[in-house]
Amino acid sequence: MKIAIGCDHAGINLKPTLIKFLQENGYEYTDFGTYTADSCNYAEYGEKVAEAVAFGGYDRGILICGTGIGMSIVANKVTGIRCAHCHDVFSAKATRQHNNANVIAFGERVIGSGLMLDIVKAFLTTEFEGGRHQARIDKITEVEKKYSK
Numbered sequence: 001m002k003i004a005i006g007c008d009h010a011g012i013n014l015k016p017t018l019i020k021f022l023q024e025n026g027y028e029y030t031d032f033g034t035y036t037a038d039s040c041n042y043a044e045y046g047e048k049v050a051e052a053v054a055f056g057g058y059d060r061g062i063l064i065c066g067t068g069i070g071m072s073i074v075a076n077k078v079t080g081i082r083c084a085h086c087h088d089v090f091s092a093k094a095t096r097q098h099n100n101a102n103v104i105a106f107g108e109r110v111i112g113s114g115l116m117l118d119i120v121k122a123f124l125t126t127e128f129e130g131g132r133h134q135a136r137i138d139k140i141t142e143v144e145k146k147y148s149k
Ligand code: RB5
Pocket: 008, 010, 011, 042, 065, 066, 067, 068, 069, 070, 071
């Protein structure tokens, strides 16, 4: 599984914990930045990761900003992205099972590293259930197509 990760300056302290987890568990990943604590625009890095997942052959994306909100908003503007803004394990599992979420966004100012890793594990290991949920995702795709001109 290929994973794209990214953060802004407000997510820079949590990202090394994420990287260590991915390395230790043998995940292939690319870090799309930012790489320093200098103030930057979360939308730039959210877009890079979302593009990598939608068009670049990456299977999942993981984003970290201050709240996770800005990153999730921008990621969800990219065609084909279903980004879940998620701070608990139950929602992380459910968004894989029901929404087939391909990107997840966290806020470093909201959660600690232990909870983040539990959420990441759930996000990376839970399968989409398909069935009735596929029809609902098809409707989301329909809405996306309707408004993308
Ligand atoms: C940066 O201050 C902050 O606005 C950003 O990381 C994020 O929380 C935006 O949604």
